[in-house]
Amino acid sequence: MEYDLIIIGWGASGFSAAIKASEISSGEMRIALIGKGNMGGTCVNVGCVPSKFLIEKSLRVNDILHERNGVSRAELFSEVMKELRETVYKSRIGKYEDVIRNYKNVDLFNGNASFLDSKSVKVENGGKTQVLKGSYIIISTGSSPSIPQFINPDYVRTSENFWNTEELPERLAIIGGGPIGLEIGQAMRRFGTEVTIFEIADEILPGYSKEVQSTARNIMENDGIKILTSTKINRIISENSKCIFFGNNKECFDEILLATGRYPNTASLNLQAAGVITDNNGFILTDNKMKTSAEGIFAAGDCVSGKLKLETLSAREGVIAVENIFGYGNEIDFSTIPWAIFTVPNIAGVGIAENEAIQRGLIFDRRVIDASNAVRNSISGNMYGFAKLLVDRNNRKIMGVEVISPEAADFIVEGVYAIRFGLTVDDIIDSTHIFPSHSEIIKIAAQAFKRDISKMSCCME
Amino acid sequence: MNKKEIKLKIYGMSCDDCAVTIEKNLLTQNGIIDAKVSYEEKAGIATIDADIIKPEDILKNRIFSSDSKYKAIIRKE
Numbered sequence: 001m002e003y004d005l006i007i008i009g010w011g012a013s014g015f016s017a018a019i020k021a022s023e024i025s026s027g028e029m030r031i032a033l034i035g036k037g038n039m040g041g042t043c044v045n046v047g048c049v050p051s052k053f054l055i056e057k058s059l060r061v062n063d064i065l066h067e068r069n070g071v072s073r074a075e076l077f078s079e080v081m082k083e084l085r086e087t088v089y090k091s092r093i094g095k096y097e098d099v100i101r102n103y104k105n106v107d108l109f110n111g112n113a114s115f116l117d118s119k120s121v122k123v124e125n126g127g128k129t130q131v132l133k134g135s136y137i138i139i140s141t142g143s144s145p146s147i148p149q150f151i152n153p154d155y156v157r158t159s160e161n162f163w164n165t166e167e168l169p170e171r172l173a174i175i176g177g178g179p180i181g182l183e184i185g186q187a188m189r190r191f192g193t194e195v196t197i198f199e200i201a202d203e204i205l206p207g208y209s210k211e212v213q214s215t216a217r218n219i220m221e222n223d224g225i226k227i228l229t230s231t232k233i234n235r236i237i238s239e240n241s242k243c244i245f246f247g248n249n250k251e252c253f254d255e256i257l258l259a260t261g262r263y264p265n266t267a268s269l270n271l272q273a274a275g276v277i278t279d280n281n282g283f284i285l286t287d288n289k290m291k292t293s294a295e296g297i298f299a300a301g302d303c304v305s306g307k308l309k310l311e312t313l314s315a316r317e318g319v320i321a322v323e324n325i326f327g328y329g330n331e332i333d334f335s336t337i338p339w340a341i342f343t344v345p346n347i348a349g350v351g352i353a354e355n356e357a358i359q360r361g362l363i364f365d366r367r368v369i370d371a372s373n374a375v376r377n378s379i380s381g382n383m384y385g386f387a388k389l390l391v392d393r394n395n396r397k398i399m400g401v402e403v404i405s406p407e408a409a410d411f412i413v414e415g416v417y418a419i420r421f422g423l424t425v426d427d428i429i430d431s432t433h434i435f436p437s438h439s440e441i442i443k444i445a446a447q448a449f450k451r452d453i454s455k456m457s458c459c460m461e
Numbered sequence: 462m463n464k465k466e467i468k469l470k471i472y473g474m475s476c477d478d479c480a481v482t483i484e485k486n487l488l489t490q491n492g493i494i495d496a497k498v499s500y501e502e503k504a505g506i507a508t509i510d511a512d513i514i515k516p517e518d519i520l521k522n523r524i525f526s527s528d529s530k531y532k533a534i535i536r537k538e
Binding site: 004024025028029119135136295296317325326327329330 | 470472473503517519520521525527530531532534535536537538
């Protein structure tokens with residue numbers, strides 16, 4: 001079977017690529033979309049959608065327990081998890097399966113894909129094998145949680161199967177103090193679970209700025225979450241409960257969530273046959289046009305070598321790959337890709353990080369202001385947070401934004417616009433923000449470049 | 462002259478006139494020596510002087526620009 005475009009992987013990047021290619025070609029491009037497992041990939045099935053559902057529900061635990069006198073936390077948790085699985089199912093059907101069936105130019109293939117050469121892909125399902133040929137191929141196979149060899153997978157849950165949990169664990173260990181560990185840990189703590197986070201690095205959120213790390217730690221500990229950093233797990237055993245051995249210590253838990261990183265789903269693709277080069281960990285190397293080392297083959301999403309693993313970035317990369325198949329010459333602009341951690345308060349950022357700016361020898365000024373400078377925080381009772389702006393010293397353009405604040409995931413887009421359109425710190429100051437709002441913290445951070453904000457009244461323009 | 466035949470898949474055509482329009486536009490581009498477009502096959506062949514333009518430069522022709530309904534890819538075989 002011959003196609004104009006073969007897409008391997010039906011997650012966020014594969015879907016965005018299939019839909020974009022259909023739109024550009026007026027629905028005429030012949031596309032083969034190959035996948036296995038649930039359509040929609042990590043985000044809808046085991047990532048953003050279930051985790052944000054759990055977080056949202058956890059925020060109302062005490063209210064619901066009060067409203068529904070007599071319901072226990074354990075009963076509520078079981079109800080929430082059932083509802084969560086139903087929401088995931090409906091989202092998958094409504095946002096993926098039903099959507100793609102409206103595109104008559106897209107043929108779906110369910111099975112394991114592997115390259116025969118740079119233009120041919122074999123799809124195997126049970127005993128059935130089909131060979132597809134394509135002018136262009138996009139690899140968008142995503143990633144999976146990595147489980148260290150010394151850990152028995154039966155003893156732990158990962159972000160793939162945590163959502164099948166039905167009973168509220170009294171004690172939960174989370175191995176890995178990254179975004180997933182913090183989000184789920186905080187949500188579970190609100191349900192009443194005793195949560196311990198184990199992190200091998202000397203701080204949680206390795207790779208993030210010192211301000212983010214220390215503030216996040218304060219937030220977690222204030223919520224009653226125990227954090228053990230610089231802690232290497234020696235082994236895990238399962239007796240009556242699941243016990244973790246670290247140093248000379250042993251602690252036992254009802255559930256263990258492993259959130260220590262992800263590996264690319266590329267091992268079974270036979271990439272050598274196509275001439276697609278990966279890094280040492282199997283992530284596919286691309287240029288900023290999402291082109292791989294092989295002519296006519298692009299890659300997008302979590303399977304691509306790079307720092308950020310985000311649904312929005314995956315979708316953007318899928319679009320960029322397609323646009324370049326049509327010769328647009330577009331490049332992915334990592335400087336305007338925002339990221340967010342959905343803790344309470346949110347942690348979000350966009351643009352260059354301070355340590356990277358220093359490494360690159362860039363000349364910049366910085367201001368970091370505490371959340372207490374934004375009146376809305378004292379009104380809403382938020383004690384933790386800050387805003388940090390990095391500004392190019394030569395032209396005062398915004399280079400980087402980092403915020404810990406309620407609603408930061410929503411208003412970080414202000415930083416996206418600022419960087420994308422080359423706005424200066426003065427443009428931010430001259431743009432009126434709502435008082436009192438959480439987003440105002442960005443403006444106050446900008447004002448800190450021009451005046452002593454401790455001597456400023458709350459509505460100072 | 463370094464002549465090369467580049468095969469195109471072309472989308473958005475609704476009649477033979479479309480094919481003619483695309484051919485005419487392709488022929489205005491420096492480096493394109495000849496162009497044949499078929500509405501029926503939704504395809505075309507552009508003969509280029511590879512010393513003047515690269516195959517992907519064909520896709521930058523104004524007939525395939527973002528505000529045009531016609532779009533193309535280079536067929537890789």
